[in-house]
Amino acid sequence: MSMARFRNILPAALLAAVALQVGSFIAVHSNVYDEAAYIGAGVSYLKTGGLRMDMSEHPPLMKYLIGLSSLAAAPLWRPDSQALKDNDSYRLGLELLYGDPKGPERLLSFARLPSLFLSLGLALMVFSWARRWYGELGGIFALAAYAFEPNLLAHSGLATMDLALACFLFGAFHFLVLWDETRRSGYLACCGIFAGAAVSVKLPGIIFFGWLLLFLSFPWRRHPRKILLAAAVMGISLLVLLAAYAFDLRAFRDMSILRFFQVFLPHTRNAFYGFLHGHARIGGFWDYYPTAFAIKMTLPFLILTAWAALSDGDRRKKALLLMPSLSFFAFCCAARYQNGFRYASPILPFLCVFIGSLADKTSLRRRIAAAALIALGAVESLRVCPHYLEYFNQLAGGPSNGYHWLVATDLDWGQDYPALSRFIKKNGSPETIAALVGNADRDLYLGPHQDLIEDPLQPDLYFRHINSPNPKKEWLLLSATFLQGYGLGNPDAFAWLRTRKPVAQIAYQTFIYDVTDDPQSHARFADFYAQRGLAAFAAREKLRSRMRP
Numbered sequence: 001m002s003m004a005r006f007r008n009i010l011p012a013a014l015l016a017a018v019a020l021q022v023g024s025f026i027a028v029h030s031n032v033y034d035e036a037a038y039i040g041a042g043v044s045y046l047k048t049g050g051l052r053m054d055m056s057e058h059p060p061l062m063k064y065l066i067g068l069s070s071l072a073a074a075p076l077w078r079p080d081s082q083a084l085k086d087n088d089s090y091r092l093g094l095e096l097l098y099g100d101p102k103g104p105e106r107l108l109s110f111a112r113l114p115s116l117f118l119s120l121g122l123a124l125m126v127f128s129w130a131r132r133w134y135g136e137l138g139g140i141f142a143l144a145a146y147a148f149e150p151n152l153l154a155h156s157g158l159a160t161m162d163l164a165l166a167c168f169l170f171g172a173f174h175f176l177v178l179w180d181e182t183r184r185s186g187y188l189a190c191c192g193i194f195a196g197a198a199v200s201v202k203l204p205g206i207i208f209f210g211w212l213l214l215f216l217s218f219p220w221r222r223h224p225r226k227i228l229l230a231a232a233v234m235g236i237s238l239l240v241l242l243a244a245y246a247f248d249l250r251a252f253r254d255m256s257i258l259r260f261f262q263v264f265l266p267h268t269r270n271a272f273y274g275f276l277h278g279h280a281r282i283g284g285f286w287d288y289y290p291t292a293f294a295i296k297m298t299l300p301f302l303i304l305t306a307w308a309a310l311s312d313g314d315r316r317k318k319a320l321l322l323m324p325s326l327s328f329f330a331f332c333c334a335a336r337y338q339n340g341f342r343y344a345s346p347i348l349p350f351l352c353v354f355i356g357s358l359a360d361k362t363s364l365r366r367r368i369a370a371a372a373l374i375a376l377g378a379v380e381s382l383r384v385c386p387h388y389l390e391y392f393n394q395l396a397g398g399p400s401n402g403y404h405w406l407v408a409t410d411l412d413w414g415q416d417y418p419a420l421s422r423f424i425k426k427n428g429s430p431e432t433i434a435a436l437v438g439n440a441d442r443d444l445y446l447g448p449h450q451d452l453i454e455d456p457l458q459p460d461l462y463f464r465h466i467n468s469p470n471p472k473k474e475w476l477l478l479s480a481t482f483l484q485g486y487g488l489g490n491p492d493a494f495a496w497l498r499t500r501k502p503v504a505q506i507a508y509q510t511f512i513y514d515v516t517d518d519p520q521s522h523a524r525f526a527d528f529y530a531q532r533g534l535a536a537f538a539a540r541e542k543l544r545s546r547m548r549p
Contacts, residue, residue, distance in 0.1 A: 010140055011127055014147045018123055018156070019116065021147075024386040025157035026112050030440040031097060031104065032413035035159045039111050040093030042067020044084060047077055051248055054089040061200035061244040062164045065114040073110040076100050090439065090457055098441040111159040119156035122167040123147065125174050126349050130356030133317055137367065141374060142356030145304065148378035151296055151341065152348055154388035161202045166346040168198035172208050173324050173350075176215060176233075192233040196240025204343075207331055209234065211324050218319070274338040275486045277405050284338040289329065292341035295396035295405055300377035302393075304355045304370065313357055321357075325350040340409030389415060390508040399508040403480035412481045414438015416507035417445040420477065423506055430473035433515065433525065435494075437479040437487075446477070450537070452528055453482060466540055475503065476513040476521065483511055493528075496520065519545045 031039075041054035042063035051060055075096045078084075083091035097104040123146050131139025146152060155163040172194035179187035195212075198205030212233060216226040274284030276291060285291075294302070309322075325347040332344045358370040384391045384399055390411050392402030402411050417440045424432065424446065434442060435452040442449060442461075454462035467474060478494060485491035502511040515521040526541035 011143055014127075014140070014143045015120060015123060017147045018120060018153070021153050021381075021385060021388070022116050022119065022157040025154065025388055026109055026116070027105075028386050028418055029157070029415040030417040030438070030445065031093075031108055032158055032160070032409075032415045033437070033439055035108070035111065036093030036097060036439055037089040038063050038066050038093070038159055038161075039070050039096055039107070040083070040089040040091070042111075043070050043075065043077070043096060044089070044092060046071060047079070048084075051245060053084075053087045053092070058161055058202055059200045059241070059244060061197060062114070062161050062202075064244070065164075066111050066159045069113045070096070070107055070111045073107040075107050094439060094441070094458075098444060104441070104444075108159070112157055115156050115158055115160070115163045118164050118167040119152065122163070122170060122349055125167075125171055126352050126356075129174055129177075130353045133314075133353075134356045134360040138356035138359035140356075141359050141370060142352045144374045144378065145301060145352040145355045146349065148298075148374075148381040149301060149348060149352070150298065150381050150384060150388040150391035151345060153381070154391075155342055155345060157388075160342075162342045162345050165198060165202045165205055166349060168194050168201060169205060169208055169324075169328075169346045170349040172198055173211055173215075176212065177320060180215075188229070188232065189236060192236025193240055195233060196237035196244075199237065200241050200244035204328075204331070204346075207328060209237075210327065214323060214327075215320075218316075272337055272339075273487075274336075275407050275484065276338075278484065280484070280486045280491050284336045286333070286336075288336075288338045289333050289341065289344055292406060292410065293329075293344065295392050295402070296341050296410065297393065298377045298380045298391075299393050299395070300373040300380065301351075301355075304358065304373050304377075305351050307370070308354045308357050311358065311362070313360065317357070318354075321350050321354045325354075341406070342409060387416075387507050389413065400505060402508060403484060407481040407484050407486050408437070412437050412479050412509040414440055416510060417442075419507045420510055421445040423504060423512070424475075428473070430475050430516075431467045431471040432475050432477050433467065434477045435479065435482050436477055436510065437481050449477075452476075452525060453488070454532075463534060463537065466537060469540065469543065471516065473514070474516045476515045478511045478513065480509045480511065496524065517547070519547055522547075 037054055037057075041060075042065070044053045044067070045051055045060060045064060046067045054063070076099050078095070078099075081092060081095060083095055097107055100107055123143060126146050127139045127143040130142030134141075152163070152166075172191050175187045175191040175194060178184075179191060195205070195208045198208055212230055216230060272284055273280065273282050274288055276285045276288050309318075328347050329344055337343065355370075355374075359367055362370075380393070381388070381391070387399065390399050390402060392399050392405065396402050396405045414437045417438065424430070429447065432446055432449040433452050434446060434449050436442070439455055439458060442451070448465045450465055450467045451462040478497065481487060483494050483497060485493050485495070497511075497513060500513060502513050504512045506512065513521070522541045522544035526538045526545055529535075529538035529541060
């Protein structure tokens with residue numbers, strides 16, 4: 001096979017690797033918490049023709065795409081649904097997912113396809129940019145870095161906003177650079193379209209306009225009509241944003257721009273609750289995002305990024321890649337809203353292009369070393385397949401120890417009910433007590449079970465079953481997030497279990513403890529129920545706490 005033909009085949013193979021890995025993720029995971037809301041809102045927009053539901057949380061573009069793809073699965077639609085009348089997007093999404101007699105997997109897979117397609121488009125843009133600047137091998141290096149980056153792969157398989165924001169922000173800046181290099185007006189129009197799409201997906205897309213002003217102010221390139229150029233891009237973006245709202249000015253008015261900027265104000269930062277390295281506190285941590293970056297990326301990716309930063313190269317190109325990535329990272333740190341490293345994901349495609357620079361004007365030995373590191377990163381990513389969301393590198397002790405550092409959407413978003421279900425059935429289906437993150441249908445995955453922790457948004461879906469008085473085997477199913485006390489108001493709620501060896505750790509983020517002959521645990525459970533006013537459940541646990549150990 002000729003080298004030219006090999007270079008043509010390799011990019012296609014890397015894109016196929018992205019699709020296959022994301023497909024493996026989609027196939028085995030239940031819905032994460034927010035997916036239900038986006039599915040419900042998106043389908044409601046298309047079915048009702050109105051933009052009433054879930055408008056204060058995020059702009060509608062990605063919800064449109066999720067809803068459009070979901071309708072291809074022909075979900076069971078009930079126009080008289082109470083959730084629809086109440087504008088409850090979470091409840092409506094759950095009804096659509098779990099009201100289908102064929103099961104939730106088909107609808108969920110369709111709903112996740114827009115993120116996959118956007119991810120493939122983003123990968124192509126990464127490859128195109130790196131190839132244009134650093135040659136064919138540079139494009140391959142950048143695309144390979146993208147194809148085996150666990151965080152990008154995880155969010156490429158979810159019906160959420162994060163990958164779409166990364167795609168549209170990167171695309172907007174990519175076309176801005178293309179316009180600067182070619183002065184073709186079509187690229188400037190594409191820049192405006194992508195920028196408008198970024199804001200129409202998620203409000204942090206506004207940061208692009210800061211990039212635009214910085215770009216037009218760069219000292220090595222004078223733009224005599226910079227104000228006119230900026231106005232043209234902003235005008236196109238505004239048209240895209242209004243189109244996303246179907247030119248409904250009332251719905252557009254509900255877009256909470258002021259609420260978005262409040263996350264930067266000192267008096268509102270204390271409203272947010274953060275977790276890092278075994279500690280939870282109101283107000284978050286100044287080093288949350290730097291620490292998350294250090295432990296959620298593969299070590300080869302970190303080494304390659306540092307190597308590219310320290311290598312000689314075109315200063316202008318370095319600045320054009322580092323300006324958006326560093327500014328967005330600083331933006332995340334300043335906001336101090338710490339609900340997952342996923343918020344910083346728009347920096348990753350820029351870093352992939354940056355890694356592609358290692359193929360430019362370097363010795364053969366250095367290119368081989370860079371290729372070897374990229375291959376090691378691929379091995380590291382494939383080892384955790386398909387549990388990309390739960391990935392942590394060796395600095396954190398690997399995926400099985402990630403819960404010591406980060407929880408919630410960095411690890412435990414309710415995505416692994418199918419794996420938990422398979423393990424329970426494989427072990428004889430013991431009676432279970434569930435303290436699990438997520439809003440997936442527990443009855444579907446766990447069968448009859450006794451709830452310990454409820455979702456305050458859906459309280460009537462919980463506490464509908466009490467286990468038998470004297471089960472032969474009884475397991476506690478405990479999410480890592482709750483094991484660490486995050487989100488419970490009491491960081492020590494499950495502290496007595498942290499030193500115990502579990503029966504199993506499912507998908508790195510759900511712990512199973514045998515509480516069959518465990519009076520201490522049942523006494524604690526009785527306190528949980530008593531505090532919530534659940535007298536029958538508390539009585540059952542008090543009786544269990546009096547048994548002989």
